[in-house]
Amino acid sequence: MYFDQILANGTFSTQERHLLTAAASIWRGRGYEVDLGAMTHGMDDRFLSALLSAMRSARGGSLPGERSFT
Numbered sequence: 001m002y003f004d005q006i007l008a009n010g011t012f013s014t015q016e017r018h019l020l021t022a023a024a025s026i027w028r029g030r031g032y033e034v035d036l037g038a039m040t041h042g043m044d045d046r047f048l049s050a051l052l053s054a055m056r057s058a059r060g061g062s063l064p065g066e067r068s069f070t
Contacts, residue, residue: 003028015047022051026058 003024012020018039024032040048 003032015043018043019047019050019054023054026054 003020007017007020007024018034021032022034022036022039025034040051043051
């Protein structure tokens with residue numbers, strides 16, 4: 001994925017930008033460091049759930065009590 005190009009677009013809400021930056025950090029690593037505490041402070045439950053699901057997916061596991069949607 002071309003995170004630099006996507007993030008340069010600038011047409012995202014703050015929460016959407018946080019999710020894209022977190023995704024870049026999860027899958028690209030270097031150059032996309034994030035402060036999860038600051039990032040999640042302003043997220044609503046829907047965005048926070050998406051972030052946690054992305055983290056789960058990246059590590060190949062599931063979170064305790066997580067429901068499967070498959």
